[in-house]
Amino acid sequence: MPLSLSDPNWYPIASSEDLPFRHVYQGQLLGRELAVWRADDGNVNVWENRCLHRGVRLSIGINEGQELKCQYHGWRYANQSAGCTYIPAHPADAPARRIENRKYPIREAFGLIWSAANDDQAYAPFPGSDGHDWFALRPMPVNATPEDVVAGLARLAPDDEPADLLPALVVRVGGVTWFVQPVDAGRAVIRGLLPEKPADELATLRHYNELLTKLRDRLERAAARKPAPEPLQPVFEKVSADLSTMPDIAVPRGNTLTVVVKRKWQSADGVIGFELADRDGKHLPTFQPGAHIDVHLPNGLVRQYSLTNGPGDLSRYVIGVKAESASKGGSKVLVETVREGDLLQISEPRNNFPLRRDATRTVLIAGGIGITPLLSMARFLDKSSLPYELHYFTRNDESAAFSSELGVLHGHVERHAGLARDAIRAKVAAVMGPYQFANHVYICGPGAMLEMVQQVAADLGWPDEAVHFEYFQNDKVIDSSSAFDVELARSAMTLHVPAGKTILETMREAGLTVPSSCEQGACGTCLTTVMEGEVDHQDVYLNKTEKASNTCMMTCVSRAKSDRLVLDI
Amino acid sequence: MPQAPDPITRNLWHVVAATDELPIGLVETTLLLDTRLALTRGSDGEPVVWLRTDEENGDEIDADSVLERLPVRTAYGYTWTCLGTPDAELFPIPEFAEPDRVNMSCGSIGIHVSAPRAVENFLDMGHFPYVHTDILGSEPHTEVKEYDVEVSEERDEVLATKCRFIQPMAAKSAVGAMEVEYVYRVPHPFCSVLYKSCPEDETRRDVIGIFLQPMTEERCRAHLLQSMIDSTSTITDLRRFQQTIFGQDKPILENQYPKKLPLDPRSETPIRADKSAIAYRRWLSQKGITYGVIPQAS
Known part of the structure; x- marks a missing residue:
């Protein structure tokens, strides 16, 4: 059976021992090169071996512990999410767009690292794996088709005790379970497991090494007599259209996600810590240092809290909340009514306070x-x-x-x-x-x-x-003296905004339902796309570059410098 | 089977050797656009290039005996040839003719990557601190400031100006980090010329040219030209400097995938610092170059 790029099976792609501290291992599965690295927190990442920026192999990159740094331009990608957290050529900007490397499923078990070409099939341990303390043999690469390697392994069995052929290129011969990693059409790696740790490890490793070396020589001699199979041709997936258009700045209207309060504790006198995690234990979206999330509170308010997390730490978000008595029902609700196990809606992280990493x-x-x-x-x-x-x-x-x-x-x-x-x-x-x-x-x-x-x-x-x-409150005096027209493109409506009234209020009076929260230009809820006209920004939500792009605005406080604005509402 | 080069590429002048390094009376062999070439110089010093048949590197040959010759041009210290019908002119580098300049070829380095990938690397400042650490850049000074890019219709070339970067060792005379200003020209699909502020004379600029010989779609040779105002450094020093730089680029470029330059904007992720690369890719696309690139699907 020929190999398929979309084969959903899980295969071993490395030994656990191939991933020592701060190393990046280059692997390959079904024609696709992989960069495999273990973060300091123990998590193993299996990524496409290619930086999204200029296609340089990530396996020559630097494992910084919780982030992988590309050798070519120093772009950093976070543990778990493979999201880009920093672009050194533009140190003052937060990478606003979601640049995320392609990653593959991963499982570490029996001293091996397992992966698959896609997420179609959930990981399941191989049949009969229960109840043993498995011992991984040394791998043996072979330049032959994976199919021929499976057949060669099966021939190791004595006539009276034939080999067991299992799905996903697994062969059981005597006490050994052999896995064939399909590297490419003409290349495979044999990885073997013994059910127990042998008494003399070294002698056992040597014995199987000799066995496999002979098998490899036989298989490669046979392969040399056949025409070489055509290598698999994996395609590099295209990046999204918004990533390919260079300098335009689009402010994403962040999706909200539901998180569970894992832990709530008194971090200090008057400061409550909250640990928020995904309900199903998946990792949370990439963030950069200085980023905050909007927390949608049970009483309908939206408040911003900065993340305290370190690099590549996406298993949870940790925020600190001040328990102040004077608080106008925002933090107070969190502190007094939200408990461990409660669900909260939060936004994806946003960064108005980016950290430059080019300072002396x-x-x-x-x-x-x-x-x-x-x-x-x-x-x-x-x-x-x-x-x-x-x-x-x-x-x-x-x-x-x-x-x-x-x-x-x-x-x-x-x-x-x-x-x-x-x-x-x-x-x-x-x-x-x-x-x-x-x-x-x-x-x-x-x-x-x-x-x-x-x-x-x-x-x-x-x-x-x-x-x-960074401001979380807009303390500026809002100048509402201008008067202008707003054309609402999708609602096919033109409204006049008089002095003293906000765009938001004018729209509401005209019967439109528009989301808003703080109404002081700090929370970002009323973010609207601007199609035409020049905006008079008065908020503290958008950063300088976003304001300069003139593509979006906060309708609660910002107004028009031109006579007319066209909004995507 | 290699695909036939597009007509634009086929009719270009291509660099094949540093003229001074071509042996007189001996054959040298090379590859251009998947075509085997043989080269030599006659006793008059003039280079001769022809389609290679059974000649081997180092064979003795009398240049006069070669009758079927390819067109040849010598310029900027290099020998250029063409497999099709060449343009009358090669792009100009007027500074080369200034009498007080030290002009030199700084060697030729084979790189297992397409010629356009190598051009793009030459235009790129963002990699200085990471690839040319402590020479052309050093952390933490990693910022690529805004610069201007235009495609000059009149001269049919990509031009990037006001490119500034903080360099720790921009020149031998430099003390501490200094900001240098660059101008880049791409006057030929596989050649680029860099102008750099000159430490010896504020009013003039040092010139560094990179001429790529596309051997196959995924292999090239980089030929370097320096045209400097430098009265102190020896030729060996200057050559060693450029060879260090290219020795640092080589392993990075050879780990780039795909090896051909993708012209579809969605194949990679550009940032503002890559403005010149974006203009270069568009320019190649508009010209209809398909050799050494992955053309945009139409």
Whole structure:
């Protein structure tokens, strides 16, 4: 039977021993090259052996522990999702588009790594695998068709005890179960399992090695006499159309997903930690350091929380929530009513606070609950051995959250508890020092602290583009003095928006149902595609590049600079 | 069976050897567009190129005895030939004729990748910190700033200007990292010319050319030209520098798949830094080049 590119069977593609610490193993199955690597958390990844950017093999890339880095341009791909988290040529941008490498199913069992060409068939252990402590033999590559290799293995059996031929190129001869990995039309790897660990491992390995070497020589001599089979011709899947059009910026209206609250705990005085995971144990979408998610609360509100996770950590998202009494029903609902086991709707991660990894010095300044995105950043920098300092200001020792997570970082982490306002300012100034080329500072904390650090940075000569922060609230005064027309393309309707009234309000008055939440340009719920006209952005949701693209807007606060806007509503 | 090259490719002038390195009276063999060629130089120093039959590398030959010859042109220190009907002119590099420049061929390196992939690599700045570490770039300075790209209708070439990159060792005289400015030209489907700020004279620019000899659709030889304003470095130094650079590119290019350059925009994932590569791919597509590329399905 000829090999098929769409063969749904699972085959062993490597030994567990082929994946030592921080190694990338090059494998092949059914004509497709694979990059196989184990992350520091133990997870094994099986990806198409090709960076999506310029087609360079990922097997020559660098295993950074939780991310794989391409040798050619340093693009980084996350453990589990294979999503791109960083493009060094554009260090200030979050890779907004979903660049994700092709990956294959994976299972580690019996000392072997198993994979399949597609997800059509769920993994099932081979028949009779139960109840044994399997021992993997050394693999033997053979330049012959997988079919001939199976036949050759079957001929190893004595006449009175014929071999057992099982589906998916498995042959049982005596006590040994042989698996034939179909590498390509003319190449296979024999992988054998013994049901128990032998008394003398080395002698046993040597015995089977000799047996297989002789078999290989016979098979290759026979193969040389036949015409070589045509190699399989796998196709590289095309990337999506939006990835192929280069500079256009499209702001995806993120899908929501349902997660379960796995764990809820008091991380510090006044800070509650939440661990959110997929209901079926699948990994969550790729995120970048500084990213946040929208959490849809039981009372209908939407609130943003930064992820604290480190690189390639997609089994769960961990957020920190401030349990403040003054909270207007947002965080309060989470803290008081949501329990472990509850389901929540969250958005895919979004990043308005991207971390550049091209700094010679990175200073992270956190105030209170503002530690959350900076913890994530510190973890990414830590894993890549990039220099950083993290300064964490809290009211007192008891209110310092994520202590154990901060404790395992290798960089310079300093806690400052109970300092008065002036002392904080002096400390920040001392920490930052005069601006030097390729230095960057990231601040997250209360509004007053943000302003203070910006002021200190300006006094010390730091340029704007070296000072990074993120707003979760829109404190700007909204200028609603303009008047203009909006044409709603899909609703075939033109409305006049007078001064003093928002686009959102005008649309509602005209009987349209439009989703919204914070209505202050911070949450992103009312994001709308702009087809024509020039937008007067007044929100804090879109980043600079997105605003400049003039392709989308928040209808709750933003208005028009032109007389007319055409919206995709 | 290799496919016949498209007529545009067939009628181009192609580089085949550094003229000075062609032995007088001895045969040298090479491959161009899947066609076996033999080359030599006559006693007058002029190169002669013909379709190879049973000649072997190193055979003695009298160039005058070769009657069926391919068209030949010498330019920029190299020998060029054509398997079809050549254009009258080869693209211009006016700087080459300036009297005070050191012009040199810096060797020829075989690469198991298509010629257009090698051109694209030459246009690319994003790989400097990762492939040419501590020479043309170094982490953490990885940013490719916005630059301009145009396809000049009049000269029929791709032109990228205002390309800037921070380089740790842009020149021997450089102390610490400095930002260098590049201009790239692609005046020929398989050739590119780079202009780089010159450390010795602010008003002038060093010129580096890369001429690719497409041997097969998936193999090429890179021939390098340097035309420098440099009164101190020796030719050996300058050659060694360029050979180091290409020695670093070679293993990366040979791990690129597919080996032919895909022209369908959806086959790979470009970013803003790849503007010049995108323009180059479109230009090849519009010209109707099919050799060494995977044409866009129509």
